[in-house]
Amino acid sequence: LSKHAWAYRQVSLLLRRPPGREAYPGDVFYLHSRLLERAAKLSDERGAGSLTALPIIETKAGDVSAFIPTNVISITDGQIFLQDDLFKSGVRPAVDVGISVSRVGSAAQIKAMKTAVGTLKSDLQQFRELEAFAAFGSDLDAVSKAQLERGYRLTELLKQGINSPMPVEQQCVVIFAGTRGYLDDIETEDVERFSDGLLEWFSTRHAVVLDQIRESGKIDDEDAFEAIVKDYAEQFVPSSPEGATPEAEEQADAEATVRTSARHLPEEELDRDSEEAEA
Template structure:
């Protein structure tokens, strides 16, 4: 008998009891994708809240007596009186190389039907941007493959360049072209044809667009072989406002994780005006006070904390970079509206697309006068810098003189020359969508323009001349193109390179009809 008692006492002594403390609340009211929860005492801003049926919410409003929780995903089953609990985790998304080539939603879950993603880690959606000490100046180019941008409004790795214009002026096309251009360079680097090149991975965030648009962009990237370097984060118009609000942060987390690994990333936010509208919707449902144009007072902070995460990190901090191309849609060309001015003040320059130019057939419809890059020329390759020279000035003078030329018939010789040069530059800069140019071909065309080889070609023949010149170089002068691609010579000062390019263009011109 005593042995049984001793056994029992021994067992009781070994029992370890643990107390689990959970923070539990009760849903007081639910509607419009927002739950008002009572009893959650120690809850953080942006903390994930777990509801019955596997639904997740995030705590966005912390008030004295209740917490406003935005529900994510399917939330129709949640009713008043349901219990929910705080998870103690901030909202995070799965990240890693496995996300490239995939389409995910605003929570990082795959929606392309290709199975689960083997994520490397979970990364917080909201994170404080790297400080000044961790950064270094922008000095490596992002070749967009769009000649007018690379020559006049260049973008560097780590920069934030806004693409702004009315609807249907080609904003998304510029972003998609840039992604295709990166994929082409990544492939050349893999094949060993492009030396000293660090691959650039791309994230495309679609906010509030039609599903058919997102599918079309995915198809375009797949056809161009760019999807393997790209992640598409999609929160379409049919998704809840909360998902549209979170999508850019999810995309940014995927990109920032890569930057922390020392890689270079490019992220496109398409577009932030719809993002602000989704955030306004969420805020008004949460009964936050509205400010100008009914946007909440922190709508500036909404975009600044997102775009400030773009950086070029110093070598000590890993040497990665994150370049952002936010897109903003204007109404009737009004750049001075609330959201456009907000985002212009956060970014390092803007590419402004004009409706009038677009309808005149000048595509990409870039306005030279209103577009600037506050960083890029520091990041331009030596070659492009040497041949781009006065192009922007020539074009600006042409636009100004164009107005005079319509009225005055007798113009002096220098004015006539400027107008004729301008007309040819405009023709040269016209480019078909989804066909970005390589850096070496851009530099050949710009060199030919700067050195007057286009001057005796009729304006109507400029495109044909350009196409034939490109074919001539790509079939007969591949060694010269390889040299320009890898050595990036200065096509003003490097006499041997200048001589070789001049000779090649002259050889071509002799046989061209």
């Protein structure tokens, strides 16, 4: 709607209409509200079905207090604010949890998601504030350092690739593991491998739990659910300090064994191999 508002402002100024705030005409709010109010849920008598509007607003230097952003925020049922700095740092989708809000809130979530999320949003908000504070090189206490480390892992956990949607039951599993602290002792580089392995652990050994969440929308036995996550966390093998995964280390050992065997071949066999290669 930003481009729409800019074009409407230009036309209005050319028509000599009285400008208002930021030179926009006075009826631009009415124009946008009339457009967005077309989103509705129709009754059965009107044909049923629903229409959801997702207006997109461009902010200048991240300023959400400008005229058009505040207008649209007051009309809609919430907003998702994408931060340019987060995007450039590799956090994608680059959602700023501090500015992004929903008037619907948890009313649109299933019970399993409410259980899994816990204090996720407040944890991420505190992490962003603490991260900005730590950038000045200030000494942090043990509690603040723990919050910072968990925030890095939660941020890594919530990253999502292009065209890679995740079913809600799988979201509940990985978010539950993050908010309950099962990622705290894992390196940030291992978070993606941990979450992928955890989902495979559930799908191969506890598929009935995923089916139950998908069908009923809730976690019946939270203690048993957490026990499954704990079992996987205890058997998870972290990467080596150099960053190599256990699978990569096994492959490297196998290649080293082959090279060692080649070095111990008789000289005549090596000569014959080299002659065959030249031929």
